[in-house]
Amino acid sequence: MPQKKGKYTFELTTTPAVLGYAAVVGKKEGEGPYGKYYDQCHNDTTLGESSWEKAESRMQNEAVNIALRKSNLKNTDIDCIFAGDLLNQCISSTFGLKSLDIPFLGQFGACSTMAQTLGIASLFVESGAAGRAAAVTSSHFCSAERQYRFPLEYGGQRTPTAQWTATAAGCVLLGKRQDNPGAKIGLKAVTFGRIADFGIKDANNMGAAMAPAAAQTLMDFFKDSESSPQEFDLILTGDLGFIGSELLEEILGKEGIDIKPVHNDCGMMIYDREKQDVHAGGSGCGCSAAILCSAILQQMEQGQLHNVLFVGTGALMSPTSSQQGESIPSVAHLVYLTAT
């Protein structure tokens, strides 16, 4: 049974097991610093589909199917699937996963979706509600760009604070610890975030909008669990990018919490910022999903990383809310992963 610890943290006493995971990415991501870690890199980012939206759906479907295959499981072995994405009405998830015939619970946490789905799935497994559960998400540069910003053909200039939406999908499969005693990676705690809104309105500077949410959730977790940054090998935010990462370290620094020595950000990792011309870094649900579901979980399995805090950050705005002059409320959800 999950145990509430402090005000916002759920301790997972059984340490639900990571049974499998997969990351599927596009060409630019495959050419990035973590290219060799992904399960699948598509040089044609249409994936042969007739629209960017259909391509994104297919990436999500591939991520689940590869994760199932790697863990010798079938779709019917999964009790429920938690999935979401950035597209209006989460159509990447719906259309990508409908053929799997698994009870489907659509999630919306913007770029925090990988952490949100993983957190809820872990509580379902911990509580015995699900024997096995899947957490999935995706984003696609081209489907996101035309929905949130401009048609690609317009060739709009990007500001230095802008982040590049990753073309990527990731999936993690979880199962009960008692059924999988040999699984190397488990989940130890979850902290779900409250919405933070510091009044930032610049939709081209999401990092700054999301940093306060990440700081709040991390502070909640450290307080609830009576722990400190140096107890972890890695505090992995996703995706604050360059601006947001500096801001997060600064906010926490003022509170006397120094995460710098162990902090990294998926948005800073997925691309070579200079060579790949992505300005403040990567973003999109698929960015943190791809980094977590490749290099990070692989390094945990290989014993290079032991205790990892994965903090997904999401900007909960829409083009409509921005056009109506609203600020950008943000949220951050934290998952504590451990490797034995």
Add this chain to the structure above:
Amino acid sequence: MPQKKGKYTFELTTTPAVLGYAAVVGKKEGEGPYGKYYDQCHNDTTLGESSWEKAESRMQNEAVNIALRKSNLKNTDIDCIFAGDLLNQCISSTFGLKSLDIPFLGQFGACSTMAQTLGIASLFVESGAAGRAAAVTSSHFCSAERQYRFPLEYGGQRTPTAQWTATAAGCVLLGKRQDNPGAKIGLKAVTFGRIADFGIKDANNMGAAMAPAAAQTLMDFFKDSESSPQEFDLILTGDLGFIGSELLEEILGKEGIDIKPVHNDCGMMIYDREKQDVHAGGSGCGCSAAILCSAILQQMEQGQLHNVLFVGTGALMSPTSSQQGESIPSVAHLVYLTAT
């Protein structure tokens, strides 16, 4: 601890308690057959706000605050809030609930959102993860119409199969049974649906698209729980409307399951179809939320209804997917409510 029963149903052995609930609606809904049951009816459906989207956010905020007040609880008493709506990136929920400062988990189940949020919240409470949890949703005719169909000013004609998106919000607060032994209403089981897609492409006939999903989830539940329709006082779908309701009864009839004597549909209840000129009935996340969180829960508390199956149905499409020629995948989630 939740117990898996059959393949898709979770039995809630502690029967999590309904601590409070509230429904807030617009003018047309207040003038409908259930007008007297709602907590708040707004004659000005802008609620004095500068946009329909902000009005919808405010309805959601009011629903939560009224439910809290009615159950003598404060926002800080709630461990997490599950909320979603129809607007792109679920902005009604985000902006409506950000001031509450409660850990926020955005959900997307289209018009099934009330059942989805209630189902997940009940599992969180049952498992002990949350001491108290809130389930919330909303829709607004004007914000939905301009997002999904046409600007209101265009005055587009509606087809006979079209449903009218309700201007409404609903909230249910749940708590542990052991802490609330006197609570009259509890949740006994949850069945999360798989996505059903029968190839229907007419976005003005959502009822037909969603009926197969409702039939599938109901059949899953009856099979898993070894029960039959006559064991329930009410099987309440939301929102299939006139066409979808007939279709659901027909599909189940062919399987030898007769729900007709106990079946009603929130989309058929919320308006007077003839006098209020709503064609096939009501729809929108707020429709089933408002009916459940007013008349139904009140009648359960007063002993008029004992065993109710609440089946939220959602059409998981977007204008983009429809414009790309895709069909309308649907989902239905079931919650079994009981009154003592």
